[in-house]
Amino acid sequence: MKARIVTLPGDGIGPEVTAAAVAVLNAVAAHYEHAFAVEEHPIGGIAIDTTGEPLPATTLAACQSADAVLLGAVGGPKWSDPAAKVRPEQGLLALRAALGVYANLRPLSVHPALAALSPLKDEKLKDVDVLFVRELTGGAYFGTKTRSADAATDECRYTVAEIERVARRAFALARGRRKHVTSVDKANVLETSRLWRATVMRVAADYPDVTLEHQLVDSMAMLLLTQPARYDVVVTENLFGDILTDEAAALAGSLGLLPSASLGEGNCGLYEPIHGSAPDIAGQGLANPLGAILSAALLLRHSLGLEGEAQAVEAAVAQVVEHGPRTRDLGGTAGTDAVLQAVLTALEDHATTRRAFFSGARACG
Numbered sequence: 001m002k003a004r005i006v007t008l009p010g011d012g013i014g015p016e017v018t019a020a021a022v023a024v025l026n027a028v029a030a031h032y033e034h035a036f037a038v039e040e041h042p043i044g045g046i047a048i049d050t051t052g053e054p055l056p057a058t059t060l061a062a063c064q065s066a067d068a069v070l071l072g073a074v075g076g077p078k079w080s081d082p083a084a085k086v087r088p089e090q091g092l093l094a095l096r097a098a099l100g101v102y103a104n105l106r107p108l109s110v111h112p113a114l115a116a117l118s119p120l121k122d123e124k125l126k127d128v129d130v131l132f133v134r135e136l137t138g139g140a141y142f143g144t145k146t147r148s149a150d151a152a153t154d155e156c157r158y159t160v161a162e163i164e165r166v167a168r169r170a171f172a173l174a175r176g177r178r179k180h181v182t183s184v185d186k187a188n189v190l191e192t193s194r195l196w197r198a199t200v201m202r203v204a205a206d207y208p209d210v211t212l213e214h215q216l217v218d219s220m221a222m223l224l225l226t227q228p229a230r231y232d233v234v235v236t237e238n239l240f241g242d243i244l245t246d247e248a249a250a251l252a253g254s255l256g257l258l259p260s261a262s263l264g265e266g267n268c269g270l271y272e273p274i275h276g277s278a279p280d281i282a283g284q285g286l287a288n289p290l291g292a293i294l295s296a297a298l299l300l301r302h303s304l305g306l307e308g309e310a311q312a313v314e315a316a317v318a319q320v321v322e323h324g325p326r327t328r329d330l331g332g333t334a335g336t337d338a339v340l341q342a343v344l345t346a347l348e349d350h351a352t353t354r355r356a357f358f359s360g361a362r363a364c365g
């Protein structure tokens with residue numbers, strides 16, 4: 001049966017990087033004999049312009065019946081008037097909530113070829129391998145908002161159940177890695193963080209083989225840049241995770257490189273690069289497509305169970321990062337399409353080598 005993938009290109013550079021990721025998925029389908037049905041729908045600013053809604057009902061219904069959703073980015077100056085009643089970002093938040101994708105996985109590593117771009121000049125950069133697990137459907141982004149002439153509030157609310165499920169996801173993931181979890185909160189000040197810490201400690205008792213440490217978010221912001229190799233799985237709430245992962249992207253060399261997978265209890269995940277719509281470079285063919293392409297690799301792994309194919313895409317990206325071409329954010333001069341073409345070539349080489357290996361093995365056997 002054909003896997004159904006819904007794409008939501010969105011705004012700004014969203015359509016540019018999503019088109020690149022779809023081209024890679026189509027190449028995977030061709031090289032590895034899979035069939036993907038790819039179906040595009042509007043979300044964000046473009047959806048407001050065409051339907052008046054940032055998440056039209058047809059878009060949501062398509063996502064809810066898909067095997068996986070691949071998103072570009074939403075938002076931009078056109079829809080950022082502080083007085084605006086409807087915002088593109090509301091569409092993305094509503095989609096995350098409706099799909100129940102409470103665990104946002106944001107892996108971070110540093111390719112040695114990009115070490116010079118990192119603010120940390122340290123040989124330990126090569127040992128950086130962090131998996132951020134950001135709670136995605138609770139906290140300040142989803143609490144009640146109020147606004148009067150001279151004041152505004154954003155409620156930050158977490159339930160035990162919301163904290164427990166994302167903590168369990170983090171511990172389970174740590175078991176397959178270096179068995180270390182750092183829980184980031186602001187328990188010295190915030191009541192939600194005190195509940196967060198108590199709940200994470202209780203969950204930890206079920207994972208005695210995994211070491212748990214706690215870190216306050218302000219000092220974590222510093223430690224991430226000074227000692228990133230110290231961390232394995234980092235679990236934190238929605239707002240802290242949003243900020244810390246953009247910060248961490250600087251270690252990798254560019255915000256344009258980092259992918260993410262947002263997962264709930266079902267197979268249908270939401271996959272998106274961690275960056276936004278980058279209005280400053282939109283429409284110029286300059287966007288780095290690698291974060292979106294690596295998000296497609298996470299889609300192959302987590303929603304379609306195609307681990308070998310996911311690794312092939314990741315290897316192709318690593319090869320392009322090493323040998324170029326590179327976009328401007330990585331110090332190069334290439335555009336989005338040149339980088340995509342290089343990834344497609346590397347992927348084809350990988351598939352050809354694999355085919356030769358298996359036909360050789362058959363001939364020997």
Ligand SMILES: NC(=O)C1=CN([C@@H]2O[C@H](COP(=O)(O)OP(=O)(O)OC[C@H]3O[C@@H](n4cnc5c(N)ncnc54)[C@H](O)[C@@H]3O)[C@@H](O)[C@H]2O)C=CC1
Pocket residue numbers: 013017072073074075076077080089092255256257272273274275276277278279280281286287288289291327329
């Ligand atoms: N998931 C989403 O859809 C997100 C949407 N946004 C929205 O995006 C809009 C712009 O937000 P910003 O704060 O400017 O963040 P941004 O992530 O869009 O851009 C920050 C900086 O990084 C650069 N950049 C980002 N992605 C890049 C890529 N793939 N290649 C090369 N350079 C890249 C941009 O050119 C810009 O200089 C806002 O409306 C915001 O709400 C922001 C973050 C996430």
Ligand SMILES: CC(C)CC(=O)C(=O)O
Pocket residue numbers: 089092093242274
């Ligand atoms: C709702 C999004 C714009 C928040 C964000 O920046 C993100 O999820 O990375």
Ligand SMILES: [Mg+2]
Pocket residue numbers: 242243246274
């Ligand atoms: Mg963000």
